[in-house]
Amino acid sequence: MRIDVLNGVNLDQLGRRDHGHYGSDSLRDLETQIYAWALELELQVRCRQTNHEGEYVDFLHAALDTADALVLNPGAWTHYSWAIRDALEPFAGPVVEVHLSDVDGREEWRRMTVLEGLTAGRVAGQGFDGYRQALGLLAERRRA
Numbered sequence: 001m002r003i004d005v006l007n008g009v010n011l012d013q014l015g016r017r018d019h020g021h022y023g024s025d026s027l028r029d030l031e032t033q034i035y036a037w038a039l040e041l042e043l044q045v046r047c048r049q050t051n052h053e054g055e056y057v058d059f060l061h062a063a064l065d066t067a068d069a070l071v072l073n074p075g076a077w078t079h080y081s082w083a084i085r086d087a088l089e090p091f092a093g094p095v096v097e098v099h100l101s102d103v104d105g106r107e108e109w110r111r112m113t114v115l116e117g118l119t120a121g122r123v124a125g126q127g128f129d130g131y132r133q134a135l136g137l138l139a140e141r142r143r144a
């Protein structure tokens with residue numbers, strides 16, 4: 001199973017952002033962990049990150065031909081980017097939405113997600129481990 005893990009805007013700043021919400025480790029640390037979990041779960045994972053909405057849309061377009069499943073953390077775009085929703089809509093495989101922080105327990109505007117109805121699962125507030133849980137969900141679906 002080929003999985004694209006797509007991190008969006010400002011996630012390259014992990015380690016410098018609010019440690020209370022996002023922890024103190026970097027994006028590189030996160031991606032290293034994700035690749036280790038993928039190895040354990042026998043999943044083929046590719047991690048990508050961008051701060052440019054159009055490039056994130058390009059990642060989603062590319063995934064139509066190159067990925068069987070997606071783990072998405074679009075960062076703040078989650079809450080307002082209808083372009084990202086539209087780009088995701090044709091993707092036929094399972095999608096899991098991940099947020100490091102507890103988006104439902106923070107500001108009201110973070111509760112809104114443009115991915116609603118397009119995802120097989122959502123993990124929020126679990127820090128880096130949320131990505132492991134997302135990969136676990138996808139590995140389980142592969143076995144089902």
Ligand code: DQA
Binds near residue numbers: 009076100102110
């Ligand atoms: C985030 C939550 C978003 O509200 C925020 O804008 C982010 C990160 C998270 O992982 O908790 O940049 O997606």
